[in-house]
Amino acid sequence: MDQADIAGSTARNSPTLLTRLINQSIQHFREKLSIEGAQHYLVSTSGTLSAGTTSPYAFYVLDLSAVSPSIVRCFGVDITVQNDVIPLTHVPFASRNDYGGTDAKGIPAAWAVLNTAKLAILPGSGSSYPYVVWYLPVLADLSADADTFNGVAGWEDFIVWDVVTKLIVRDQYPQAFQMALAKRDEMFADILRSATRVSAQGGLHVGRDVLAERLRGLGNSRRRLLPPP
16 A cells, blocks of 8 residues: 555554455456456356257256356357357347247357356257357455465556545545545556557558458358457
């Protein structure tokens, strides 16, 4: 907390409290950054979908509760059909019955969240397709004095200022809170810019054929148009 000039923190704020706030901020930071489109903290798990639906539902339930490390939030599902990797569309839970009844089977087109570790695959598979699920894993809390969080290129500074804002709220310093909040938000905006930006190799491209890029790889009807760059 030296960066925020929190003097005598061990007297006013116990190590136990600081550790709890730090762990909360780390978890919040990882999820917030992932939701904004950065993939730095995502991992994957793979397996094979069983054919058919899961009784009595009109969809197949993919149970990932045994996955380790356990899941905080899922961000993507891919299946492989005849060597083609197809990303499934994420749809809201309200759409769970929009892909046919209990007898509907075919190539899955979408997925929805049932709960943290269970996904609805829509419609049920007509065959046993391999899958890959991309997700944010649970991170073990820091506990020992030597434990560290690798924030990548100084990103852990956001954790510092996030904890500072919580301490200032506790100490009831409104003016200092606004200053710390502005600093925290400034740091997150800067991290987000660098985390989600990919520079094209070779610098500027003049006369770029965007349509050709979107149509790249359309070898059969199952493949989709690539999204606009």
